Amino acid sequence: MYVKRALLLLAFAAALRAAVPTPESHFGHKIGVDNELLDWDKVVSYFQALEKSSDRIKFRELGKTVEGRPQIAAIISSPANIKNLEHYRDIQLRLSDPRKTTPAEAQKLFNEGKTIIMITCSIHATEVASTHTAVEFAYRLLTEDNPKFKTILDNVIILLEPSQNPDGVDIVTKWYRKNEGHSL
Numbered sequence: 001m002y003v004k005r006a007l008l009l010l011a012f013a014a015a016l017r018a019a020v021p022t023p024e025s026h027f028g029h030k031i032g033v034d035n036e037l038l039d040w041d042k043v044v045s046y047f048q049a050l051e052k053s054s055d056r057i058k059f060r061e062l063g064k065t066v067e068g069r070p071q072i073a074a075i076i077s078s079p080a081n082i083k084n085l086e087h088y089r090d091i092q093l094r095l096s097d098p099r100k101t102t103p104a105e106a107q108k109l110f111n112e113g114k115t116i117i118m119i120t121c122s123i124h125a126t127e128v129a130s131t132h133t134a135v136e137f138a139y140r141l142l143t144e145d146n147p148k149f150k151t152i153l154d155n156v157i158i159l160l161e162p163s164q165n166p167d168g169v170d171i172v173t174k175w176y177r178k179n180e181g182h183s184l
Contacts, residue, residue: 020053020143021046023135031136035180037128037173038135040069040166046135047074047162054142055079056153062161069166076141076160078153081114088114088157118159125168134162 023031026046027038051059051074058075065071075085091113094100101109119137121130138160141149163169 020139021049023139027135031132032129037176038131038169039173040163040169043131043135043162043166043169044070044072047072047138050074050138050142055082056142057138058082058085065165065167067167067170069170071164071166072162074138074158074160074162076138076153076158077114077156078150081153081157085157088116092116114157115155116157116159118161120161120164122163122165122169125165125172128169128172131163131169134160138162 023046026049027036027042029036047057047059050057056076056079060073060075062071062073075082081088091109095106095109095113098106119134121134122128141153141158
């Protein structure tokens with residue numbers, strides 16, 4: 001009886017976890033189509049929705065921009081790595097300063113740790129494609145179940161910053177919409 005209840009609870013919990021939303025369902029169009037730019041608040045809400053629907057991602061607000069928009073990053077990896085982020089962070093901290101570890105300890109930590117990479121997008125306002133790419137890239141990492149992606153997610157912790165310039169994303173989007181269809 002206990003096993004049956006446990007299985008029912010697990011099934012119920014899985015059903016509560018929503019399917020990972022597609023970019024098209026969230027933004028109302030496919031990513032990369034002509035004449036469609038993204039609003040920063042929708043980018044932020046998409047990454048928040050991804051975190052709610054997948055155990056492969058953690059959403060982080062890093063701070064605020066000059067104009068008060070959230071500066072965000074997504075941490076993407078395997079579910080096991082996401083559960084142990086603090087452990088891998090500790091390894092990185094210990095490896096970052098040779099005064100904190102002996103060479104033997106450093107080798108052990110190196111073997112136990114994960115590769116951590118950071119991908120930053122859209123430092124300049126008109127670099128709109130990289131923010132769009134970040135949205136699609138995150139979606140694919142969270143939903144595609146192939147051996148290549150599994151290997152990457154098992155061995156790498158990806159820090160993805162969809163834009164280093166959220167203010168610029170919105171400035172260019174507003175300018176484009178205002179001037180769309182006009183000759184320059």
